Amino acid sequence: MSPFLTALIASATILTIILATDLGRRRVTNMRMARSLLAVAIVIALFVHSLPTGGNDISLQLVGIGVGAICGLIAGALLPAERDSASGQIYTRGGIGYALLWIVLSSTRVLFAYGTEHWFSQGIVKFSIDYKLSGQDVYANAFVFMSLAMVLARTAVLLTRRRKLLAQGNAAVSQAEAVRIP
Secondary structure, three states: OOHHHHHHHHHHHHHHHHHHHHEEEEEOOHHHHHHHHHHHHHHHHHHOOOOOOOOOHHHHHHHHHHHHHHHHHHHHHOOOEEEOOOOOOEEEEEOHHHHHHHHHHHHHHHHHHHHHHHOOHHHHHHHHHHOOOOOHHHHHHHHHHHHHHHHHHHHHHHHHHHHHHHHHHHHHHHHHHHHHOO
């Protein structure tokens, strides 16, 4: 499968699941987090065929992970969480900024893959030779790992917020009960 098609399918799959589970007011549940992680695991299983380790391959793949983690933290910051006072449940509210971040990053990955085949194929070959990169698999892996790291960082932010908000809610309930006890 071509790098463009790989990037298109992988990015579209993750983008669709993330936006479907995060846009609007959504309850933070374990199943919601698991769906995102499952999508990334499936994408990795389908599209990561090898783990190139020659030359600077590992470095490029680590850069993909690092960029993904940073983007995931930014995504998490754009997804505010709140505790519903009536039910005690934790909700997030994904808006236009959150959606745009995911759309822009997914589109950029797909455009880069398209460009490597159609716009700057000779340039990417020269870059790969100059920087000792082994070829298509290392680029595909870097982008898949970037997506994985982004989803994992966003999930970590949500889980941390949920834990914090639940703890605050439990502390408030304990204080209210302490005040009522004579």
